[in-house]
Amino acid sequence: MIDNEKDRAALLARARPQIERAARQDLSQLYTEPLLADAANLLADLYAAGRSHGIEPDRWDLEPESDPLASAVLQAYRLDYQYQDLNRPDSVDACRVLLLRLHDERSALGDRHDAFDAELDAIVLPRTATTPPFGSDGQARLAISIVLEGRDTHWALILDRVPSPVVGIAAGFGATDLPAVADLADQVNHGHHGNPFRL
Numbered sequence: 001m002i003d004n005e006k007d008r009a010a011l012l013a014r015a016r017p018q019i020e021r022a023a024r025q026d027l028s029q030l031y032t033e034p035l036l037a038d039a040a041n042l043l044a045d046l047y048a049a050g051r052s053h054g055i056e057p058d059r060w061d062l063e064p065e066s067d068p069l070a071s072a073v074l075q076a077y078r079l080d081y082q083y084q085d086l087n088r089p090d091s092v093d094a095c096r097v098l099l100l101r102l103h104d105e106r107s108a109l110g111d112r113h114d115a116f117d118a119e120l121d122a123i124v125l126p127r128t129a130t131t132p133p134f135g136s137d138g139q140a141r142l143a144i145s146i147v148l149e150g151r152d153t154h155w156a157l158i159l160d161r162v163p164s165p166v167v168g169i170a171a172g173f174g175a176t177d178l179p180a181v182a183d184l185a186d187q188v189n190h191g192h193h194g195n196p197f198r199l
Helices: 005-025 033-052 068-083 092-108 178-189
Strands: 029-031 115-117 122-124 142-147 154-159 167-170
Touching: 005 033, 005 068, 029 033, 029 068, 029 178, 033 068, 033 178, 068 167, 092 115, 092 122, 092 142, 092 178, 142 178, 154 178, 167 178
Parallel strands: 029 167
Antiparallel strands: 115 122, 122 142, 142 154, 154 167
8 A cells, every 4th residue: 555665664653652642631541552552553554544635644634633544544453453353252150261361471580579469469569679559559460361251351550459449451352462462461450551540
């Protein structure tokens, strides 16, 4: 669809920040790197298609602070990752197996000190020097969990408190998705996304 690599690189360079901005504006969830990359590639292709019809990429920017096309692409990929994933768990036991697999993979790295909390059904991460002040006392720990809701089942970040706020993670459930979920959780735990719970 894109004639040459130089054009492709230019359109992708324009698409990626638009996708990242759309992701930042979605306060209900965070997006893994593979999903962001896939969405940016699709947006670059759509920009190229528009260009072939005489519509340059900057014409899609209808509002100064948002790109509705980028938001639509991001949401389409989120839904695709969430609803079309044949690995999506369908029971509490299946969620637990997936979380334990993620915990085992993280533990195999050697420098992780996570703990699987059976009561929370979550992997609790240790606080670091740069962990944001989560919870009312600022000392809550971040945890990776799965919200089991049929087709709406999704990864989530929670706190090690009950009740806990929930921030969704837009990601698939396959073996290749596990490292992306872990990386995103580590980024949040180290303060790279601020406090997504807004507490």
